[in-house]
Amino acid sequence: MPDQPWPQAGAGSVRLASHGAHSSLGAQGYTAFGVFAVSQVDTNAVFSRLKRDGMVVASLGSCPRETTNKADFCLATDVEVAA
Numbered sequence: 001m002p003d004q005p006w007p008q009a010g011a012g013s014v015r016l017a018s019h020g021a022h023s024s025l026g027a028q029g030y031t032a033f034g035v036f037a038v039s040q041v042d043t044n045a046v047f048s049r050l051k052r053d054g055m056v057v058a059s060l061g062s063c064p065r066e067t068t069n070k071a072d073f074c075l076a077t078d079v080e081v082a083a
Contacts, residue, residue: 022050032056035071037064044070 022033033055037043047057047070059071 022046022055023053026050026053026055030055032058034058034060036060037062044068047071 025033031054033050035043035046035050035057037046037059043059043064044066047059047064050057051070051072056073057071058073058075059069060075063069063074063076064071
């Protein structure tokens with residue numbers, strides 16, 4: 001089996017434990033975030049704050065279950081359709 005590419009692909013990723021870390025990384029020059037939200041509720045508030053600060057936001061693994069999606073990009077699978 002060939003080597004898997006994902007350990008190298010994720011080498012530069014940062015796991016954020018708090019929302020304040022986004023601002024800190026933005027101050028260091030980061031301009032985009034891929035967010036894997038633990039909760040599908042209130043994630044638009046996080047996306048709105050990031051976008052207000054000029055960040056590009058991708059929602060990874062799920063889309064907000066609110067009436068709108070504030071992420072610039074959403075990558076998710078509709079598991080009911082896919083099953």
